[in-house]
Amino acid sequence: MCEYTYSNGKKCRRKPLKGSKYCSLHIPFEEGELLYGDRIKYIKKRAFERALERGIRNFEGVKLYDVIIVGKEINEALIFRNSIIKRLVIVTSKIKSLSLIDTTIDTLVIVNSEVDFFYVNGGSIYGVSICSVKFSSSILFRDSSIRYVMINSTEFSPKEVTTEEEFGEKVRIAGRIELANLKDVRRIALNSKYPLMAKIMEEFGIKLSLDRKKPVRVHTLTITGVEFDESPRFRKQVRIFINRFSGQLIFENLSVPGHVEIVNSRVRYPEFVHVIIHNNLVLRNTRLYSDENWNLAYLPNLLAELNVYGFIVIDNCQFNNPYLAEVFYRIARTTWEGSGDKENADEYYYLEMLARRKKVIQHYRKGPRTLKKMVKLLEVLFEFLFADLTCKYGTDWKRPVFLWMGLVIFVFPVFYALTKSVVPTSSLFDYVYFSIVTATTLGYGDLHPIGVGKVIASIEAIFGMFMWAVFLTVFARKYMR
Structure with missing residues (x-):
């Protein structure tokens, strides 16, 4: 029997390879290469495929070069625990659940597939690329070392109404992409260019339009407790890049050494809690949504919770709520004033005052008309005529x-x-x-x-x-x- 001992104390029952105490799945890479040379790669690959064919879904302590799952439908949870895998590739497959626990992987790629639930905890992954994937539960990365996270054209596709949705809860367990307590991170990107994707598509015969990326659609994207690589060569790069995203966005307990860029997105209820960005925060061609209850609960604290040491750039963005626009423009203004750039500060001050005026108009146009409301609306009219029309609130001489x-x-x-x-x-x-x-x-x-x-x-x-x-x-x- 194989000498590998599982975490429950039982030993592996597979037959050990000739000249070794371990089976083909558990034999270390160095020992296997010493005994069988390059042939060990084929031996390990074939042993894993046979295990899948026999219905084995729980792998512990395995050491594999390539785990390639192409065109398969696995209706049980697929689990890798305390394992080492050089490359894990899932292509055009349907998997009920994929869990990687305390597992080390060089490259993890999931393309054009359906994974109901994806969970990573512990271990180390150099690069993760999820492209054109549908999930019906959650995608969770927790307590791991991951250098690069790339998520493209991925969407939440619920199979049934959850209990949270039945009772109208906004904070749902399903439909979440969560990156929590990761370390050594160099880049987190949604709908970003991935140089190796074309090579992978060619290798496995996949046809995807990389130029026309679909939005990443989820209920909530949460990035919390992430520790970024502090190497000087990465400090000034874009560390979080979010492109064509649709859903709620939560940043919590972050210290980002580089830039954060959010473009071409539809962001609902953006939350920044204990967030420090050492360079710039860029919002471009993005729509931001909120409601009155959320504004009262979160917006008053945004000035204290979000610290940007560089600049906040808000370019061609739309807000469904003037109070939301007012707060974001105010924060942007303070960053430019702090650097002494009065021209850009004046531009954001003018946008802030426009948003404030719209907020007053919306507030006093609700409900029945009273004398007080009419007086307030007349004040807004005078403000427009004498403050905005004449000099753009003192910003245009x-x-x-x-x-x-x-x-x-x-x-x-x-x-x-x-x-x-x-x-x-x-x-x-x-x-x-x-x-x-x-x-x-x-x-x-x-x-x-x-x-x-x-x-x-x-x-x-x-x-x-x-x-x-x-x-x-x-x-x-x-x-x-």
């Missing part, structure tokens, strides 16, 4: 200049000419001259308004004084602070 010139040189003279309310005049230039003199409050007295012109001139005088004050204030803010 050119707008008051062009607005003043446009109204004073063109609009008001047209009103005076149409109403013929300025005398004496001999040409259109007289109306322009009178408009400029009125707007600057000089009032030379050689021309004077009559009739309705007195009302127009009064309005223009007030407008001219206000716009000069706005211009001086904005100009000083932009270039003197």
